[in-house]
Amino acid sequence: MISYIIRRCLMAIPLLFGITILSFAIIKMAPGGPSSLMLDPNISKGDLAAFEEKYGLNDPVHVQYLKWVGNMVQGDFGNSLIRRGVPVSEMIMNRLPNTLLLMVVSTVLALIISIPFGIISARKQYTLTDYTVTVTSFLGLATPNFWIGLMMIMLFSVQLGWMPTGGVATLNAPFSIWDRIHHLIMPALVLATADMAGLTRYTRSSMLEVLRQDYMRTARAKGLKENKVVYKHGLRNGLIPIITIFGLMLPSFIGGSVVVERIFAWPGIGMLFIDSAFQRDYPVIMGLTVISAVLVVIGNLIADILYAVFDPRIEY
Numbered sequence: 001m002i003s004y005i006i007r008r009c010l011m012a013i014p015l016l017f018g019i020t021i022l023s024f025a026i027i028k029m030a031p032g033g034p035s036s037l038m039l040d041p042n043i044s045k046g047d048l049a050a051f052e053e054k055y056g057l058n059d060p061v062h063v064q065y066l067k068w069v070g071n072m073v074q075g076d077f078g079n080s081l082i083r084r085g086v087p088v089s090e091m092i093m094n095r096l097p098n099t100l101l102l103m104v105v106s107t108v109l110a111l112i113i114s115i116p117f118g119i120i121s122a123r124k125q126y127t128l129t130d131y132t133v134t135v136t137s138f139l140g141l142a143t144p145n146f147w148i149g150l151m152m153i154m155l156f157s158v159q160l161g162w163m164p165t166g167g168v169a170t171l172n173a174p175f176s177i178w179d180r181i182h183h184l185i186m187p188a189l190v191l192a193t194a195d196m197a198g199l200t201r202y203t204r205s206s207m208l209e210v211l212r213q214d215y216m217r218t219a220r221a222k223g224l225k226e227n228k229v230v231y232k233h234g235l236r237n238g239l240i241p242i243i244t245i246f247g248l249m250l251p252s253f254i255g256g257s258v259v260v261e262r263i264f265a266w267p268g269i270g271m272l273f274i275d276s277a278f279q280r281d282y283p284v285i286m287g288l289t290v291i292s293a294v295l296v297v298i299g300n301l302i303a304d305i306l307y308a309v310f311d312p313r314i315e316y
Helices: 002-029 034-038 045-054 061-072 088-123 128-142 145-159 177-211 214-221 226-263 269-278 282-310
Strands: none
Touching: 002 061, 002 282, 061 282, 088 128, 088 177, 088 226, 088 269, 088 282, 128 177, 145 177, 145 226, 177 226, 214 226, 226 269, 226 282, 269 282
């Protein structure tokens, strides 16, 4: 397995470089630039040229990219153009823990809620319970995250006053774990909603297929209790397709965090990405793109490794 992990990491290198090339080209094709937002509209052409010369904005695109890549492989993502002198890596590291916390909690919520409900729905196929879970899942898939977030803020924060409207902690308050959890509940639930609904449907379909297998009937014929048959013999095989789907859903957690962080004023890399995109802060955008791509590659690698954990027949 170690050689497999090494091969996957080596294969990820050209993939990451391809992502940076496409991202850099798309960013440069966008209209406007940081100079149009930072400087006085009445500035002289000479001062504008001096500004672009200082930050290398007037170099050809391929030259700008090669300079950025050369610094990036040394761990230097450059400095923010808008927040002059602030290193991009420092800005990202200040926000990254908040986003990782939100993603991990959302992932755990999606798994511990969707998998049990998917199993229950499969075991009680074509019953009221099955129909209820199915309709709820379809509603979760069809409803946008931003709408769910706004409705939760209106209900639980504005009307009932149970939850804070946003932020990662209460301003000017001493550190409290409960206070952090209190602020985390709604963003994590909203981020997990769509993936929770999808995983429930996939779990149901996978378990329905497993429950019809011959080895399940054999286990029942041996006199084993139904719960032991389902959770010991069936669940392990039923989770194999779920691992694949979960690996494909990891990018949606990163993309969804951009919207959720904006709605709940959660100070993570998603909110930083939106602010940087509006301000045309190219170094920050590229740094965030690389970090997001690395997280997706790591997530898919973890999903591949989990195959061997749940299915010993798989060899690397």
